[in-house]
Amino acid sequence: MANIEEEKQENPEPKQIGHSSMSPGRYEENTEEDSANESQNSLPQCSNQGLSSDQDAVAHHSRLFKTNENDTKTVDCVNLDASCVQKDKERWGKLLPMVKNFYIEDPEVSEMSPSQVEEWRSENSIVQVLRTNEEQVDLKPIPNPVLTFEQAFKNYPEILDALYKQDLKKPSPIQSQAWPILLGGGDLIGISQTGTGKTLAFLLPALIHIEGQIIPKEKRQGPPVLILEPTRELVIQISKEVSKYTNKNIKTICLYGGIQNKEDIYDFLKGVDIVVATPGSLRKYIVANYLHSMFFSYIVFDEADKLLGVDYGEDVQESLLGLRPGHQTVMTAVTWPDHVASQVNNYMTDAIHINAGPLHLTAVPTITQQLIFVEIRHRETILLNFITNMKPTDKVIVFCNSKPTVLRLTSELCINGIYCESLYGDRDYHDRKVAMEQILNGSATILIATNVASRGIHIEGLTHVINFDFPRSMVDYIFRIGRTGRGGKTGTAISYVARYDWRHTKKLIRIMNEANQEIPRELIMVADRYNQITAQYQGQRDNDNNREIEFLNFYD
Template structure:
């Protein structure tokens, strides 16, 4: 066996000390700055004891002003604060100071999560809002770490030695393998893809959890990203939704952690994962816990919808991995609940969404706290100009890995588009198609508003379907319960808005129904990506009417990208969109449906 031996040294976790209580010592009574009022003449003969008791009684009547605890659980998390900031921008837009936002934004029926994204797109980069509640925290953190004066310990990045089976492959075989995986790679000194987890040389404790959870063959992104990450390289990964990228960064992170000294008291994490939403953070958190059990690495979360105090305590106890939204992590850094002095492995997941939400200033603030020689992995579903520029600033000589076409829907999902005469026919479609769909597995129905979600759910329940709604007005406890019931099969049909369902990963979802059209092609891709995950097959049904001309146009492009047939009625509707043939040459009737388009304009 020529595999490289890991030098984990048989290290054992140190006992984590539970921090002392954080309540400040009670303040002593301070003398009043005002002189006491003169006592009325009638009170001069009052017994001193009676006067003392009367004074105390008056004090008891006054409400006690509790000291503000900035870690109280009721405090808005940064995502909510950002939404409020954008609401202010919307008000300014109405006065003409900012470009007008889509008419649906001001509608009280609009989904509260969706407003964040729609308004963010309406604000120019020059006027992009920084979350008010974080501005002071960012100023305090900015420049607070002088890396030249820090006594950073050296650490190992490279743990990979090519397996003999991979080493024996010819260049032609490597090219053919990447073609089969639909993987494209660029950069210097590129590692070859692997075909088995055994090829990665994972230590026994990591392999134990890989086998325990039924992971047999790496997905395309895992095949190429695992050897690159284990080689210590920075990675820019562009992968379709449901590609298995979470394991592609968690597994190398665990190897990275196992090689380092154990955390001492008051030391922060070694691995840091940033994601845009609490739902995605929860999903990553659970995956990290799943793979880290045997190796003993602890995982902490720092995101909205959960108790700040509990998260703070988890961080203070010590955690090798933290999964966080940018705003909540800055809050924890400011409060000294943790620090980034030992972070040597950084992951930014769904980086495009973080930029869309306006989190770029927060990300740069956090990066300033982390040692410059860290290893950084950045994953995105798109590769637009802004992501390219962002990656250039953050990554050092990265390996760029692209799986599939950038921004395309999964080829594992069979897309079916129904052009119906009017909206009333959508209900008839559900009544006819839901029973056989439920026999195959769970179903998600996407709608555009929270009110529509509630109404459709109630109507389905009346017809004896086990249905539930999921939207931005549900609190985190309700969302968690709905997610849990859906995964267990207690709920058969989930009616959700776009953002509410992000991060939902249920392998048994076989069908997705876009009851209301998605707002754009990217949103459509995220919707149908809830099925056909990690190599499984699924179907996505889009219900549109003759009024949905713009929707028809991007649905045609989505079908063309994955080589699926385009219905005649859909193409006829798409051609009514004024710029359809200009944006997508070769899609007209006389020029063939399969070619000539090239990279979609969303790239």
Template sequence: MEESRTYNRTNFRSSRGRNNFGNNYNSGREYPKNNDNVTIMVPSRCTGRLIGRGGSKISELQRNSNAKIIISRDDIDGERSVSLIGDDSAIEKAKSLIYEIVNSTDQRPQRNFRETREYSPVRKFSPPPPQNVPNEVPMMRTSYVRSTVVTPSVTTAPEPVNWDELREEADRYQKEKLAQMTPIKKCFYEELPEVRDMSENEVKEFRINRNNICVARTFEDPSGKSKPIPNPVKTFHQAFHNYPEILHEIEKAGFTTPSPIQSQAWPIMLSGEDMIGIAQTGTGKTLAFLLPGLIHINGQITPIEERNGPTVLILAPTRELALQIEREVKKYYYKGFKSVCVYGGGDRREQIKIIKEGVDIVIATPGRLNDLVEAKILNVEEVSYAVLDEADRMLDMGFEPQIRKVMYQVRKDRQTCMTSATWPAGVRRLAQSYMVNPIQVYVGSLELAAVHSVTQTIVMIPDDPNEKFQRFLEFCQNLQPNQKAIVFCGKKLTADQVSSELAMAGIDYQVIHGGIEQSDREQAILDISDGTVNILIATDVASRGIDIDDITHVLNYDFPHNIEEYVHRVGRTGRAGRTGDSISFFTRGDWAQAEELIKILEEAGQYVPEELSDMCARFTQWKKRKEEQGTYRGQRSRW
């Protein structure tokens, strides 16, 4: 029995001239001398994956196959030879593993891998002498070489996807699934005679006087069978006279009159219609969809204990807004309904525990919701009341794929509500996809506008960080103990720098941005809410979702990159019928926003600084020159 030889890197370097295999990667295993030697050719681009980091992958392949694997250094027409040494079963196993890696790297049809098999010298034999050769010619001993070709499987071009057929199949599947489910009830509204008998002029006058409420069907109904839009209600009793517990909860909260959007939204939502609510921030949109949702849960045919999942699903773009909605839900104790707020950064185990105990309302951010749905922890098939809150912000943050994925699993006959501060094309697209003949309610105008209860002041300053901070420091020192301010910075780094300077100046504050731990973010909201501090430094993560009624000032330390974000920042003050002040530092680098800012200021009847108008005119001229030169890209420019 012949001795075994341990092949290591040194041995193969010394024998490179004999075996012509180049560099060798191996794990130091022992291989018998009498094994077969097979060479296959693989694409050069795949060798990196075959070797792995530090040779880890090729070592794993050798362990799993019990074959010796040697990869050549030489590149021949984009291919490299890989030599396999071992018995037949080991070689076949190694080939299978290598082909699997190669095919996963190269997704095109499988290549024609060339293979040659050479028996080891021990198996040499003498073939019969050639014919017509004299017997005195000695026979030659030679190696028998057998060449084989691994024939690739024949692949054909994939057929084009028939999307219409797939949609029909999906619709058919959803209809079959819906037919097996218990029907849902959506109408819970009994219109009082005093509301029903309002004349058209009375309704029109009421809507105009309540901040110009505009109501219409969002999309044309070809059938013309749409039900008439309900008249607005003037009091809480007119909306919830059949639900004394709801009225009691409203009285406890201290509200006296419905807000404009509530007075029109409640009759629509309680009637079972889909609705799109468009109104400025701080106008009561959360309560507009929440109270009908509580009634909807209690009014379903299937008992709560028999439902396989929540009844109400509320999607929000940020964890702050989701937590704020949860706080709002907990204010209104109705029938002992349970809720949970699921969001990234929160305690996942605790969220799962609450879900498994049973919940009626789920408030969620799209990312964490998808995570729990895909993990089969949360079942949304029983959801019959869905809310997309701040839909425009969710689209801005890139959540449309997650929204579509979840909404596909929710039952199709649900009632859907969507709220937004603006009405961009993306929101219209979502409405067409997931709502049935919705009614659009907007307060004021569909044009972007800031709340009129806020005094907006634009402070023109040089682009000098030191002067900007000194102006800001003066503002903080002049802030009264009974006043509260949110200070918006454009970057996390700026927020940290500003907060550090305040700490050195001995001024109490809190800070919130995407780099802060979730527990610290929640503590920051709590501290500004209860008055522990009266200054909150934030990035745009807080421009929506912070619902603190007594914020008196908003200061834009850095002007936002788009005018929509400016509107939402301003909306953090002047909430719940209060007034507020917004102060914005505006520098030369912000001149691209001047034109849109002037429109917002003029619409709200605010003072427009002359320097801002001049800056707008100069930017327009600069932009025109760049467009003529073909170099304008719409970037945030400096001059």
């Protein structure tokens, strides 16, 4: 696996993969969290591919514009559309053939009756399996779920051996339903709670997709698999997960901000099978002509609700404008808001939508949720008391809402002789990498972090999550506590609730009820008290946060 990053070069000449004479420049990427606002100012512009000379370019330009009597040029939309269609046909005609269907249904799976399938889905909390385009005719039926690893991968012994080495007993519900769809070449939307195995659901079919192409690797035009992640920590985590299930023949490359590598970019990209990238970094390599989206045939949007949101959506859209027809797309997420659902048709066709678990965001029952009602000034004392009484086997993430709070807590713990690591969005890349390595390998057992560590990150043996600052939203609350209690294991989430956090208590009661948690009597009392106060002073409240704080302090 290689880590690649760019630095600025004056007037670099864009090149295409496959040109041995390539001498690429290097571009420098910022280290803000994580590539949402990466600048394009230092990037070279793509060349006018398909135009062989200046005369061709002039002729092409004249066909697309008309000059009226006033010598004013206007766009000829008809010719423009026709020209784009023709250019697309020429591009797609040069692409090598692609294979997507590798699925041979096991006889035991084939023999499952519709009632047996429905019973299995009900028992495993698969609440929804449907097509996003139900009006289209002549579609293949939705495949039955596989119930064992062997039913999915009996023809792939290397993958089975890797699964056995990970000591996994059987597929998770999302995996059981997703693997037949993806191995058969279908598009998939997989919605499931944190820690339920979504990564393996898309990763193992991706490996088979790579090895199953009829075109030899040395003749392929570019990497077939793209996995998009919102943060660099997730990029690194996914690449490590790939290494557990592949041999040395699969080459993975990570693209994310904050790294600098002086080696020749072409040498790294040559022979790459899997690109794991943050959106901003992918966009830079696409614009610089080091990568071409038309060669991706298996594309994964991990944490799709984040990737297609306001922070990353523009980078994703611009990077993937040239996708080849018939590519296979996977989207996974914990939540599926309307703004994401409306963009599905831009990237996939005839997708099968799976909901493994409730249709709305919930916490898993393997997490014990505890609340401590506190005055803000007492939180550090309570945290210090918890840390000094941690067991040797305990490992904890302490979440804060801001970088200054992370820095202050880290300093306080160090002053008290307690070693910890910290993680926040604009921390130096190398320090950030060391922090993750320390908490992952157990050298550190305490991580103080902002929300940058709240999504998707898996830390083996994490026993506790502490919300030092209560999250600003209940979505953040569920993502944060979901760092523990993963993969069927148990964990504990402790949240400090100050007076300003009382506004969350009604939703907190619902979330705890749905996860079969015991509701503290104090939580019910505080929720009732808050509702009474808001009703009594409805006319005096406004949306200003300072007014709300004064309001709660007054009635304390």
